[in-house]
Amino acid sequence: MAVKVAQEWFSICGGCEVTILDVGEPLLDVLPELEFVHMPVIMDHKVFGQTGEKPKAEIPEADVGIISGGIRNEENKELAEEMRSKVNFLIAMGSCAAYGGIPALANQFSTEAIYKRVYQGNGTTIAGPTPDQDIPALTDRVYTLDEVVKVDLKLPGCPTTPHMFVAALMHLLKGTPFELETKSVCDHCPTIREKKAAAGMTLKRPLESVEGVGEPLNTVRCFMEQGFLCQGPATRAGCGDGDTPRCISAYMPCRGCFGPLSHDANPMVDMMGALSTIGLNPREIPDRAAQFNRFAGSGRLRQKRSRRR
């Protein structure tokens, strides 16, 4: 009997859904065993019924639920709870659902400030009132899925990798536990660390290329030691599927999309340690707190208060 899958998307760009479609041929192996009962991105199945006849949002019963995106409004929250009550196993897919992702960068600002900026203070938009009719209200900040409902598995990544998605599905179908990588991107990075401090070097922006593009990576010097900000030390490995991490293999510094190494890790503190070991000055990093928590802002980034003096 096919395993029933329900999928829903919340505060997200849609990249994780592309990951599902991007699985390629392995998808043909798993498809006969899956039956998608709800998936707004590819099928016309409405939560209020096809003609809006149901009084309450409903998601059909399923064995596995997949949710991508964080909780940004009351509708997301309601659907997350509905999904949780209908599925046996809930997967938070992608860094938005797992850690807040890019949308959680907004957690640095109050909802009023965001409304003001978007509807009144934006140079390319004609200022107008904040819409409040027939739309779900925003939550006070962006939440990860597991801050709202119980989550059985988190698949990090922005977007998560097709390989990891298939591996997780395969484990689920077989009934074996799926484990995430516990090491950091640096542990999987083939570049050379000379362990010589780059003291006095100014931080380079990734607008310029690293030295050694095109050469075998095991002859290239660590990007951070070259003066580029790389989030590798504070980021979970796994994007390279056991091989070289994705961005590193493209000669780009890690941007941290796989999120922190563990649930209670603090990338800001870890990165600060790594930077001072190498001798780069963290003061040169624009928007430091946001940069270090770029994909893990939910619960880690907070609104700045006006300072008491």
Next chain:
Amino acid sequence: MNDNGYEPLIIMYCCYWCAYTAADLAGTSRLQYPPNVRIIRVQCSGMVHPNLVIDALTNGADGVLMLGCHPGDCHYREGNLRAQARADAIDMMLEDFDLEPERYRLAWVSASEGPRFAEVVTEMVEELRELGPSVYA
């Protein structure tokens, strides 16, 4: 105690060779200082990772006071200078975590400076009483 009964809790790291001995001296000399500090003895101020400071401050401590030997007097030659280098990183993190800079203080107290030990503690406690509870408290 201030008007609303708030008392700050300060985690204090004292190096074994200078500051902790100074704390001992302050005790044996029966010097008075506020009881708001919890002293943790470490071998050297240079061994306290910034993580520990941030963890303390985000898990309920109102302040962290780090005491080491005077520059040049470190038993391990330059441990206290490392602590000073880390203080800069800690300052930045306080900013990022939305904590007031007063919540972390690094000071030098030699083994013979019992009175200074009491003075530094008193000063810090008074400062924090005025500042009020931390946002993480």
